[in-house]
Amino acid sequence: MAGGDRQRGPSRRGSRSQAARRRRRAQRRVRLLLTFTVLALLVGGVAAWWSGGSDDVADASAPTAAPAASSPVATASKDVSPSAAAKSPKASTSPSVTKGGGKSTSVPKSGPGTFKAGKGKGDGSTVGKGLIRTYRVQVEDGILVSADQAADEVAAILADPRSWAHDGKHGFRQVSSGSADLVIKIATPDTADALCLAAIHLDTGNELNCEVPGGVVVNLRRWILGSPTFTGPISDYRALIINHEVGHSLGHGHEGCPGPGKLAPAMMQQIKGLDGCKPNAWPYDSQGRYISGPHVT
Template identity: 60%
Template sequence: MALAALALGGGAALAHYQGGGTKPAPEAADGRVRPPVAPTVSPEPRDTASAPSRSRADASAGPSQKTPPKRKPATRVPASGNGTFATAEAAGRASGSGPLRRYRVQVEKGIDISAKDAAAEIQQILAHPRGWAAHGRGSFQLVSAETDADFVIRIATPATADRLCRDQGLDTHGELNCETTDGVVVNLRRWMLGSPTFAGPAAEYRHLIINHEVGHVIGLRRHLGCGGVGKPAPVMMQQIKGLDGCRSNAWPYAEDGTYITGPTL
């Protein structure tokens, strides 16, 4: 982000007084000049009640200094992990209509994300009113390790994500997510920080991650382009690589139920 510097120029104001000088002294009847009589000026009363007294310590301390606000620490995303995963021991009801797809959620061990919390968030994303399940593209059910799953959603550090995606012949450069033969790999950096091209918080960008990758799982193999300048970008567009005039968007469908699409790439 570019920072703009604003320079303020100041000018000196000159005050001009009219009728300056000293008034001539009056003459007496005998022709002698009398000295001017100084006007009587009453001393201005001091309002001691309105000005709080300062102690000697206060007076010597100088102007008070405000404590600068504390900066929110930057989110730290570990570059690598141990490559093993914890499975969310949670299950839920199927949401949506269409072919049932059971999924499991795993989070790489040693990172500051609970597999159970991640699974709950993904469950909400897949059940969103503007998501795939709400529009007949399939129903989705979260299952635990003891139940067979149709696909797995893994959240992994950048190095582990690269390794898993590379096994599929994909180069994710420590930045991207990917679809694998058994499910979806989510790069922890994207999960935590969002994307510099996305005009929204990281929590909203997580909708885009899941909707895009699950879109591949349900059979939408090709990526889409921008459907027109100013229009919302399709979720099957690789929005992290640029928007081409579209507005960033995290959901497959508009609020009126229209599918958000664009040219096939």
């Protein structure tokens, strides 16, 4: 019995030793697993923070990124050079006059058909002598032409010593209100067409001015752009418009070119060509002589 007990003793001690080793190995595996898990969580959290995945960061960056795509500078650079883009506002606000009297600006094609009367600095004053005719200047609403400035410009044209007021037979007085013998209307092309067609059955084709009973209709396109056949400042072409149409109201008909190299009469339709004449805005020259040409039917 004693010998049997000695044989079984070492076996029990070996079993306990093996079980202890297994427990230690299991504990090491658990510790390693926990360590790897913690490290994985830490690395994942740091990576998420570094990549900017937070909602606050994304929202803060969105407003700054969106305007860059629709920036006015970026849009302009697709169509024009930077130097041209920088110059374009100046060209539109202060258009230059071309050789033909035109300007690098756009003219509205139509307007509301209502008008504002201009009150010039010389409102109520008279120029010339003889039969005095009252006149009023009206500008269509919303076309960016000052009615008061237009009234001043027309008054200066009629007061010029080369105008109709200095023929000794006619005078003009500007009135901003009340009745007037002559109403000068500056109108958009569509409105001018409608007024001329209704009054005298004339198709002005969005281009021409006309004289109507009791007034003059000035096409805004001609007032702003001038004519390609008329060289000189736009102020001279406006003088031609007023002198030509006022001349009709005084009973003057159309005249032709008197000869190559001579001044074109104010009553010549210079917009249709000069026929060898030199462009001219005035019915009289600086010596008070009437600039005439052959009658045109």
